[in-house]
Every structure is written in C-alpha cells, then in structure tokens.
Amino acid sequence: MLYSEQKPFEELRGYFKGESSLFIVGCKGCAEGCQSGGEAQVKEIKDRLEKEGKKVTGFTVIDMVCDHHLSRLKLAAHQKAVSEADSILVMTCGAGIQTIAELADRIVHPGCNTISMGGAHAEWKEAERCLECGDCLLEFTGGICPIARCSKHLLNGPCGGSKNGKCEVSADIPCAWQLIVERLTALGQLSRLEKIVPPKNWSVSLIAGRPVKRN
C-alpha cells in the first residue's frame, strides 16, 4: 500500500486562497488504511474548511482513486457538485491525485504527502524499501536495497560517515550498508562485496530518468 500523510492544515489553507468552494475526494484504499484520506478524514477536513468559510459542494470516497475507470464513474455521478466547485481537494497518494487531475476539468489540490510505497506490514512504514529504480541490484547486496535505504545511494558502500550502524544524516536511520554487511556475513557471503558494482543505469528509473514506458 502507498503510505501517505495529510499535509499540515496551514499548508492546505494556503492552497485555497482566492477560492470559495471545493469538492473533496478521499480513498477507501491505502489512504483509509493509513488514515490520511479515508471517509473519517474527509469529513474532518470538510468540517475544518467549512469553519474557515469555505463551501464544500460535496465529497466522495472512492474504493481506489488510482483506478481510472472507477474514478471516472464516481466523478460523473457527482458532476453537479464538482461543477459548482472552484477546485477539488484529493486526499490520497500521488497516484490518486494525478488520476483525478487527469479526469477533472478543475484545479486539483494535493491533500496528502506520499511518504512511502511501504508494504502491508506496519514495520515498513518508517522505511522506504523500493524506489522502482528499474534495474534491481538486490542480487549484490544480500537483499537489502541501498538505493532506497542508503542516504547517498551508494552501491559500494558504506561511506566514512557510518557510525555505530547509523547513517550520518540521522541516528534514526540505520546504515543500509551496515545491514548489508551484517546480513551477508551471517550468510557467509561477505565476499560478494568484493565485486565492484559499476555505475548505475539511472535511465530506466523513475527517480532520475525519463518516464519509462511500461506494458
């Protein structure tokens, strides 16, 4: 599931300057799962915005906003309310926000920040595991990804800033290379790290390359 967090209200307030009405879209999928944009959160934001004098023309909580077909049907069902609104507030991950932006002829405001693509397990909430680099190198690192988990994306790490198993950026961040060394050592496979991993092909990744055509 994509893990998202609501943007701070002060930031949202700024988005609605000069607007008087809006329509709200929430999601019963990931956003409800992380309580950033489910039905309860949509209603809360509606109340807050109405207290600030904004008119909420309507709202809908779609099963999975990122499902284009579903979102198109739902927006059509609320066509009148959407047409009476100056803009649409979408309280979902980046994929959902962009879906609504494609379908509606209104300005779309992002209500949430997409924090991580973390897995279904709660423990994966704190750490991004996969950044969709398009050229998986887990083969060389004992199954721990340094693109996602090393602050410097090192492929031949660690750097000299690794201290007591923590990243120099913050003691909250484990040094990914410490983890890699530990895991490979436990497997008796530390010698895998003797191979020099060559410069990465970033052109197939979404982070630093062009948009990739996927089938």
Added chain:
Amino acid sequence: MKAGTNLEKVLESGAFAVTTEVGPAKGPLASVIEKKGEMLKPYCDAINVTDNQSAVVRMSSWSSCVLLKRLGVDPVMQIVVRDRNRLAIQSDVLGAVALGIQNILCLSGDHQSIGNHPQAKGVYDIDSIQLIQMLKNMRDERKFQCGEEIAGEMPLFIGAAANPFASPSEYRLLRLAKKVKAGADFIQTQAIFDVAKFARWMESVRERGLDKQVHILAGVIPVKSVGMARYMKDKVAGIYIPDGFITRLEGAKSAKEEGAKICLETVEQLKGIKGVHGIHIMAVAWEEVVPGIVEGAKLLPRPAL
C-alpha cells in the same frame, strides 16, 4: 610514473611524504587560498583543497587548485560525488589535467542535509569507488565512462580516503582492498587520535599486502580547543575522539599548545608504523600550526625532486 606529480615522485622515491589541506573561503576570495598556499608551500609535498566540505558552499576545489598551481604548489583536487554527475566530473577532470592538476582525491561527500543547503538534491550519480575506477579507466584505457575514446592522455594520480575507525569495522579492510582494486594510487586516512588502534589496523593492512599496492598517508588533525574537540566528537562524521584526549586538553594550561603537542606526538608515532608512507595534516582553520609540527617531527626540508 602515472602522472609525475610532486606527490607521486616523493612517494615513489620512498621518502616520507607530507600533505596538508586548505579550505577555501565562503566567497570569491583568491587571496585566502593564496595566503595559505604560500605559507604551507615549504612544509609539504602537496596541498589538498576540500570540495564543499561538510556540504557547506565554498569556492570550488578546482578553481582553488588553479590558484595553488600558479604558486608552484602541487595541488590535490578533492571531488565529492554528492554535487556532480558523471558528466560534470569527467568534464572537470579533463580541465584539471589541462591545467596541470593531476592529483585527485575521490570522496563520497558529507550528506547535503548536514550542510547549509539541506534542501538541495544530492546527486550521487556514482559513488566514490566507481569514481576511482572511472578515473583509472580515463587514464589507463583513455576512455570515458561510456566507453568512448578520450582525445588525449590523462596522467592522473588517484587518491581515496580510508577510515579505519568507522563501522562496520570488520569490513573496513575489505573496503580498502576494493578501493585499491578500483585503482587508488594513494590513500589519505581520516584523522587518527587512537594510534594504537590505527597500528593494529595497519597490521591487518600489511597482512593483506595492501601497503605494497597503495601509498597510505595517515591523517592527523591538530585540535586547538576543547570546544573544537567536542564539536568534532559529536558533530563531524567519521571522526573518533577518545575521552582521554578531551580530558588532557581540559587539564592543560593552554589547550592550543597542548593540542599542537599532541599532534606532534601523534605524527612521531605514526612515522614509526611500517606501511605508513606519509602524513596528511588537516589543520582546519589553523594552518599556522603546520610549520611547527613538520619542523618538530624532523620532516624538513621537504624533498626537491
């Protein structure tokens, strides 16, 4: 000779080398580098110029190296992979060689979040080991990273850093070997405050025969105040200061004098460790202390080759 720089000549001759380091100003101030260069020139074989050290923007390493070159100093250009992608790095290195700057130290770079522009996008297109290998191929194969031929020779003397004290400690030796394999010609270590621990590490380095494949220069930092010691202990990545060190500075009449004394003692001990081919003095904002240390350690005059 790979590049024929003064640093390479001194190391290859078997003499004990001395390198120092200067940090450029946070402004377009040529005079800052020139003054430091002039002062340090007689006391070392080459001078490193840092590259946006601690992720704080300063005048660039390459431009400062040009200024040093004009003074007749052999510069060591530091390159961090945090700020430049492989295109910019290769481009800068072509220019460096054209300008006679041929010692290059390959580093990861402190993360941008700890510097003065924490919102910047860190580049990290390649890492420091890939950088070493890329420079080696530019020099020995005369090829760019993409495989195309370079129009000209690339005599480079390639350096890398080593931190015997960072974690995971059991892996640091393997990493040194990896850098040597990638093409490092010389190593400058991070500052040493625990000589005994460093000596043990050098034993394992010698066991692997690495001291015969690469020139290792042991790093030292003269510390001038208790505040500085504490700051480095807590805030600077990669530096390990034992508590006894701070206690000794606190107990001294003049922390500055004691700090210089400790540095001299450290240098003298390091000179005696087999496999150590030189020292790298990182006198951060205290370049004036270098002449006394070099002289006190009987490392004058520097070889004129």
